[in-house]
Amino acid sequence: MTKFPIKPLPVLREPGTFEEVVGYDRIEANYKEALRGTRKFKKEAVNYDLYRELNNVGLWRDLRKERYTPGAYYHTVITEPKRRELSIPKLRDKIVQLVIHEELQNIYRPVFVERSFACQYGKGPIRAAFNV
Secondary structure, eight states: OOSSOOOOOOOOOOOOOHHHHTOHHHHHHHHHHHTTGGGGGSHHHHHHHHTHHHHHHHHHHHHHTTOOOOOOOEEEEEOSSSOEEEEEOOHHHHHHHHHHHHHHHHHHTTTSOTTOOTTOTTOSHHHHHHTO
16 A cells, blocks of 8 residues: 555536536536636635625626636746746636636547546556556
């Protein structure tokens, strides 16, 4: 047993209709996912959380009526281990990004080769090493 536990793959489901993909429950679940880690302590996240229901309902309505437009990115530079410029989406855009990512995972994961381990949830170098 390694000190790195291998997470089981999430259950696949059939790709949903547009109404299912942008459903309020998905937005709420991905809102919680977007706040994992230290991001929940940022000023933007605290302000969003004060009116969480209103913000999530507004986002849900914008997506449902196809009026959603991404906001401006926050730009920053990190220098460790090397200099990189980052463009970070606002929390609202991060929620939409996670909703889309979850749906694309359900569409493309069955198409990938079973022994492909790169850039897939629940897979990686440790799982690949166990399959050699």
